[in-house]
Amino acid sequence: MICIGLTVFPNAIKAQKATSDLVTVCYKSSMNCHGCEETLTNYLKFEKGVKDLKVDLKSNTIKVVYKAGKNTPENIAKGIKKKGYEANPITEEEYKSLLGESSKK
Amino acid sequence: MKRTIFLSLVCLTFSGFSNPIKGKVFGLENNQKIVLPGANVFWVGTSIGAIANENGEFKIQAEPSNKLLVVSFVGFTSDTIRWNGEEAVNVILNPNLSLDEIRVVQKNKGTYISKINPIYTQHINGAELHKAACCNLSESFVTNPSVDMSFNDAITGARQIKLLGLDGIYSQLQTENFPNLRGLATNYGLTYIPGPWLESIQVSKGAASVVNGYESISGQINANYKKPDALEAFNFNVFNSSEGKVELNSNFSVKLSEKISTALFVHGENFQHRIDHNMDGFLDEPLMKQIHLFNQWKYNSGKGFMVHAGIHYLNEDRVGGQTNFRKSMSRISSNPYGVNVANERMEGYVKTGFDINTNHSIAFITNFTHHNMDSYYGLNTYSGDEFTLYGNLVHTYSIDKANVHTLNSGLSLVIDQTDETLNQKSFHVNETIPGIFSEYTFKPSAKITLMTGLRADHHTNFGTFFTPRFHLRYSPTEHLNMRLSAGKGYRTPRILAENSFLLANYRSLKFNEDNILEEAWNYGISINQELQLAERPFSVSAEYFRTDFINQLIIDRESSASQIILSSLDGKSYANSYQLEVHYELLPRLDVVAAYRINDVKQTINHELVRKPLTSKYKGLLTLNYSDRLKKWMFDYTLQFNGGGRLPVIAGNQLNAPTEFPDFKIMNAQVTKYFRYWNIYLGAENLLDYTQDHPILGADRPFENGFDATRIWGPVMGRKFYAGIRITLNHQSK
Numbered sequence: 005m006i007c008i009g010l011t012v013f014p015n016a017i018k019a020q021k022a023t024s025d026l027v028t029v030c031y032k033s034s035m036n037c038h039g040c041e042e043t044l045t046n047y048l049k050f051e052k053g054v055k056d057l058k059v060d061l062k063s064n065t066i067k068v069v070y071k072a073g074k075n076t077p078e079n080i081a082k083g084i085k086k087k088g089y090e091a092n093p094i095t096e097e098e099y100k101s102l103l104g105e106s107s108k109k
Numbered sequence: 110m111k112r113t114i115f116l117s118l119v120c121l122t123f124s125g126f127s128n129p130i131k132g133k134v135f136g137l138e139n140n141q142k143i144v145l146p147g148a149n150v151f152w153v154g155t156s157i158g159a160i161a162n163e164n165g166e167f168k169i170q171a172e173p174s175n176k177l178l179v180v181s182f183v184g185f186t187s188d189t190i191r192w193n194g195e196e197a198v199n200v201i202l203n204p205n206l207s208l209d210e211i212r213v214v215q216k217n218k219g220t221y222i223s224k225i226n227p228i229y230t231q232h233i234n235g236a237e238l239h240k241a242a243c244c245n246l247s248e249s250f251v252t253n254p255s256v257d258m259s260f261n262d263a264i265t266g267a268r269q270i271k272l273l274g275l276d277g278i279y280s281q282l283q284t285e286n287f288p289n290l291r292g293l294a295t296n297y298g299l300t301y302i303p304g305p306w307l308e309s310i311q312v313s314k315g316a317a318s319v320v321n322g323y324e325s326i327s328g329q330i331n332a333n334y335k336k337p338d339a340l341e342a343f344n345f346n347v348f349n350s351s352e353g354k355v356e357l358n359s360n361f362s363v364k365l366s367e368k369i370s371t372a373l374f375v376h377g378e379n380f381q382h383r384i385d386h387n388m389d390g391f392l393d394e395p396l397m398k399q400i401h402l403f404n405q406w407k408y409n410s411g412k413g414f415m416v417h418a419g420i421h422y423l424n425e426d427r428v429g430g431q432t433n434f435r436k437s438m439s440r441i442s443s444n445p446y447g448v449n450v451a452n453e454r455m456e457g458y459v460k461t462g463f464d465i466n467t468n469h470s471i472a473f474i475t476n477f478t479h480h481n482m483d484s485y486y487g488l489n490t491y492s493g494d495e496f497t498l499y500g501n502l503v504h505t506y507s508i509d510k511a512n513v514h515t516l517n518s519g520l521s522l523v524i525d526q527t528d529e530t531l532n533q534k535s536f537h538v539n540e541t542i543p544g545i546f547s548e549y550t551f552k553p554s555a556k557i558t559l560m561t562g563l564r565a566d567h568h569t570n571f572g573t574f575f576t577p578r579f580h581l582r583y584s585p586t587e588h589l590n591m592r593l594s595a596g597k598g599y600r601t602p603r604i605l606a607e608n609s610f611l612l613a614n615y616r617s618l619k620f621n622e623d624n625i626l627e628e629a630w631n632y633g634i635s636i637n638q639e640l641q642l643a644e645r646p647f648s649v650s651a652e653y654f655r656t657d658f659i660n661q662l663i664i665d666r667e668s669s670a671s672q673i674i675l676s677s678l679d680g681k682s683y684a685n686s687y688q689l690e691v692h693y694e695l696l697p698r699l700d701v702v703a704a705y706r707i708n709d710v711k712q713t714i715n716h717e718l719v720r721k722p723l724t725s726k727y728k729g730l731l732t733l734n735y736s737d738r739l740k741k742w743m744f745d746y747t748l749q750f751n752g753g754g755r756l757p758v759i760a761g762n763q764l765n766a767p768t769e770f771p772d773f774k775i776m777n778a779q780v781t782k783y784f785r786y787w788n789i790y791l792g793a794e795n796l797l798d799y800t801q802d803h804p805i806l807g808a809d810r811p812f813e814n815g816f817d818a819t820r821i822w823g824p825v826m827g828r829k830f831y832a833g834i835r836i837t838l839n840h841q842s843k
Contacts, residue, residue: 019153036151036157036159036160037151037158037160037181038149038150038156039149039181039340046785049739049740049741049783050784050785052739054738054739055738056739057739062661077223
């Protein structure tokens with residue numbers, strides 16, 4: 005049900021503010037192909053508690069939103085590394101600026 | 110050349126500085142090379158890579174320990190090439206979606222539309238392949254507005270897919286881009302291609318390229334199997350319907366070395382429940398068993414030489430007819446009426462491609478099939494043995510560097526030897542058809558593509574005939590595409606093999622000619638506009654196609670009460686098809702397709718121009734696809750509106766009423782839940798439980814006058830629930 009509720013919001017960040025038990029973590033990664041983007045998306049979405057996800061090749065960033073208590077930033081990073089990519093934690097502000105930069109290009 | 114280097118230096122963002130290797134990525138589209146901006150290049154097993162710039166050029170840091178470069182691009186088959194210290198490498202990728210002249214309709218919603226492709230092509234992302242349960246190719250088009258699926262008769266389960274309102278025989282069926290499943294396989298061929306084996310399907314309407322032969326009249330349908338060198342390593346699918354049908358599909362691939370890969374495909378299905386919902390004493394669906402094995406090999410030298418080969422074995426047995434019929438019963442009219450069709454088929458193909466240099470390349474495709482069929486329909490016996498050999502040699506010449514002019518020329522050969530026996534009367538076909546063709550493509554800018562082709566074929570019985578074809582694409586803006594096409598097509602119908610289902614009727618078949626050369630012109634115009642509506646993609650297309658037959662095999666079920674007459678066209682025969690189609694993401698992640706088509710198909714039957722019997726006047730389609738944000742759930746809904754049409758009526762027979770069949774709706778729905786390595790689906794076909802009244806005429810006296818199981822226009826099977834599981838494992842990218 006929560007899942008369907010979330011979809012009402014066009015933007016996940018809004019959703020996160022509305023529901024306080026969600027945790028957002030962001031990473032800078034090392035992807036180099038569209039395939040990586042797909043692989044990571046398909047892998048991470050099945051990690052425990054994941055409610056929203058954005059893997060972006062252009063800015064090489066990953067944002068994961070999960071239910072508090074269901075997962076940890078370390079475990080998400082472990083998942084990314086398991087697939088062979090870097091997972092350097094960054095703040096949401098850094099994430100937003102990286103994403104903004106790459107979309108301007 | 111200086112400019113090239115300069116550009117690659119300026120535009121590259123991902124390359125390092127020590128010993129960079131330069132290269133350029135091309136894709137083969139319509140047999141011509143185009144650059145692929147944005148292609149991915151990386152060293153196998155590493156994350157060191159580059160992305161090609163707008164000219165398809167890339168630069169990548171050399172890796173002393175690594176010699177294998179993987180090159181990939183959406184819509185093309187990824188390639189791994191061996192780097193032997195060259196300063197520059199050129200890579201040509203083959204499309205994994207074949208291209209067509211008018212349009213490509215993917216099996217499922219396209220998520221990527223190529224901006225560089227001269228032809229409107231929707232490219233798909235893997236997760237989207239699951240919209241329908243789709244057990245085999247004939248069932249894969251439920252959500253497709255352009256293709257209609259219909260049954261040939263109420264007993265054998267033989268199906269056909271219609272394009273432009275015309276019978277399936279007029280669209281050329283291909284697998285792996287060569288003509289296949291003709292002759293004896295015509296009526297059951299669609300059920301020989303398991304859906305879970307497929308990588309993609311392409312449907313093109315109207316005149317096709319001359320490269321694939323003279324046969325396509327209304328269009329082409331091509332099915333591409335999954336490839337051994339693709340990412341998917343293992344797939345397993347099991348399907349079960351509420352009626353008790355079980356299907357099992359599996360495939361796995363092994364990379365034996367960097368150059369050689371192989372894949373094994375297995376399909377089995379079994380249905381042994383006798384079901385008669387409409388209580389007419391006849392099975393609604395034939396009992397059937399099928400086993401299909403397929404082994405595929407791929408060799409890629411990495412230096413422009415590629416071999417792709419495969420071998421198929423198929424064995425199938427169908428039993429239909431009255432519910433109390435058993436195969437062991439002797440075939441006399443005091444026993445129940447039964448139909449048995451047994452097919453055994455072997456098929457092998459080899460495709461080779463060789464790049465001589467950047468301007469010239471050669472491709473050779475050969476395919477052989479051996480098909481054996483034994484069947485009976487009540488007291489009628491029909492058997493056939495068919496051997497075909499197909500060869501096609503294509504030389505592609507890129508006349509200039511910018512690919513403004515391209516020439517595709519080649520030679521083809523078709524050998525067909527068929528022996529058929531109908532009720533102790535034998536028929537023999539022995540045909541050798543050599544052909545020669547050339548196709549010129551002119552692409553002065555991204556806005557215009559002009560393609561014109563001509564082929565000449567020499568047929569054993571009909572001498573030499575010419576097939577001209579013409580295509581024009583014009584895109585005044587990036588999002589507007591207009592296309593024009595015109596072309597001729599021919600067919601030599603296998604009169605008995607293609608119409609064997611007509612034996613499930615009390616009248617005898619009468620044909621005056623053993624050999625007919627069908628001949629038709631097809632003209633088409635289409636327009637497609639894409640735009641953003643409320644920040645979501647919206648596209649609308651309108652099209653018109655006309656097919657004009659010069660000669661055609663006409664099936665006359667109306668002028669005689671004792672015979673079905675198969676003869677050459679004497680007069681006019683044409684088909685007009687008007688279609689309007691809209692795609693829109695109505696709400697976030699809710700995709701809606703709405704389409705409407707008018708079929709105006711007329712034939713001269715018994716000196717009178719009439720609507721072709723058993724053809725719907727129109728078709729409407731509404732499909733909804735919704736997935737949640739992370740695509741863990743997917744919901745699909747389809748509603749088909751089928752227009753009514755004319756029933757074949759026999760002059761002076763009281764069975765004539767009614768003379769028209771009514772409009773009817775078919776509704777399907779499916780839910781899919783995804784997990785990391787597997788997914789489960791649950792669905793229903795024909796939710797409204799609509800079935801044709803009296804699909805079999807004279808069902809109570811099948812051996813007497815009036816029996817006819819071939820007057821079929823709607824579904825025989827009612828509501829059906831099904832469930833299935835798919836397991837998919839990919840090769841490790843490390």
